[in-house]
């Protein structure tokens with residue numbers, strides 16, 4: 188049955204979507220059956236996989252708000268083994284509508300249930316906030332993956348995120364654990380980056396992935412071609428780092 | 444009477460807080476009376492100015508939810524001429540509470556009214572979302588400043604932001620205009636960055652500031668010392684860029 192991971196951090200621009208798209212790509216490339224759920228109204232994961240968020244069809248909004256079956260929303264991507272539940276702009280208004288529903292924090296968890304046997308891993312790309320969409324992701328997940336940019340301001344919000352995780356674990360989802368902390372956009376040349384790496388490893392010795400993701404321009408170019416870095420620049424430093432992360436990830440959370 | 448600007452973009456990590464803090468610093472340095480309102484629950488602007496968001500005292504949350512007078516929340520910063528209304532963690536729960544209030548989009552606009560004569564410029568640092576806090580900022584403002592990171596994914600969300608601005612202008616704040624578009628973290632060495640600069644200048648020929656903000660590690664180090672780049676590294680490329688931006692800004696929106 189599928190293991191479900193939310194990729195979340197309310198700090199903006201830390202590499203949530205880049206991690207979601209490229210980690211999924213390398214896991215699918217290794218033969219796993221992977222589903223990515225784009226729960227960010229910006230629909231960056233959807234665009235990064237070459238799918239137009241404005242195209243007609245069922246999106247995550249229809250699944251959460253209109254109770255459409257999630258299977259209707261699942262789209263194939265260019266990568267065999269990787270499927271996507273796309274986001275669209277309607278999702279921007281979803282939080283207000285979700286707030287009035289019964290069991291509003293569990294809408295996503297219930298919606299994903301029919302898919303449990305079809306995938307090895309399900310990943311949820313969350314928006315940069317701790318609102319109802321992200322809480323839905325944390326309630327549906329077995330674990331959270333926290334990308335942390337190697338910048339000072341990225342450290343600031345971690346304690347707020349951890350206390351939100353505690354609350355969700357207490358009243359909504361007792362199995363939620365910190366599955367991993369991932370250091371992103373590291374730059375060995377700057378003191379600040381090295382300091383953040385040391386700080387995070389000290390605070391999260393067990394959870395922090397060995398794999399560091401370096402700053403690599405190929406990673407930021409790939410989405411403009413609607414490709415993952417696996418297809419766009421497989422020999423780049425960014426691709427090799429996400430490939431190593433996928434291997435480390437499968438070691439921590441073996442399939443089946 | 445004060446001109447009010449919201450610094451907003453739902454894309455995360457594009458330089459909203461860095462622009463808010465450093466533009467305010469150079470405007471105050473040029474002799475203007477400036478107020479910065481930190482309306483992001485992450486409280487990054489508060490931290491960047493050396494103020495602890497956990498310290499006791501009135502914060503923006505108390506002003507919006509408990510109707511405390513905004514003067515109670517105004518704090519002095521280390522820079523003469525620059526005052527701050529700090530954020531704190533309570534703000535993370537504010538949107539749900541605000542949603543139930545009458546005229547919920549105008550809470551900030553009404554709260555700031557008593558301050559109109561005391562400042563030349565008021566800036567509002569918004570969180571990375573288009574929720575009720577950001578809508579409050581757009582409703583209170585005369586203009587919006589849109590930081591755009593020189594990255595492909597940062598372009599994606601602009602049309603969504605523009606349509607939100609249209610809606611706010613139609614039903615909440617008829618005077619709201621796009622005061623400026625600011626290109627941030629530009630890197631002349633990469634094709635992607637240059638392409639984004641050209642695209643944005645072509646789409647927003649009148650609004651885009653001449654000043655480009657380059658990627659500069661001093662800008663990301665300054666917050667860890669609780670200083671603006673004006674105090675931390677005044678000769679750095681980042682500081683010179685924000686100094687030039689402040690001059691260009693005063694030319695566009697002269698005081699009084």
Ligand SMILES: Nc1ncnc2c1ncn2[C@@H]1O[C@H](COP(=O)(O)OP(=O)(O)OP(=O)(O)O)[C@@H](O)[C@H]1O
Nearest residue numbers: 199200201202203204205315401402403407455594
């Ligand atoms: N390791 C990296 N090297 C270089 N650029 C990167 C790297 N990781 C991400 N980026 C770029 O940095 C920007 C922010 O990354 P991304 O959009 O993945 O972050 P996010 O946390 O999903 O943002 P948001 O908070 O808006 O959802 C993007 O333009 C992306 O292409």
Ligand SMILES: Nc1ncnc2c1ncn2[C@@H]1O[C@H](COP(=O)(O)OP(=O)(O)OP(=O)(O)O)[C@@H](O)[C@H]1O
Nearest residue numbers: 199338455456457458459460461571657658659663
């Ligand atoms: N021109 C620049 N050069 C180098 N680093 C920068 C620059 N501008 C911002 N940064 C760094 O990039 C990160 C993101 O910037 P910042 O936090 O200001 O963005 P933001 O849009 O306010 O983010 P959020 O969406 O989380 O509110 C921060 O760590 C900041 O220090």
Ligand SMILES: [Mg+2]
Nearest residue numbers: 203204227231
């Ligand atoms: Mg994202």
Ligand SMILES: [Mg+2]
Nearest residue numbers: 459460483487
């Ligand atoms: Mg910010």
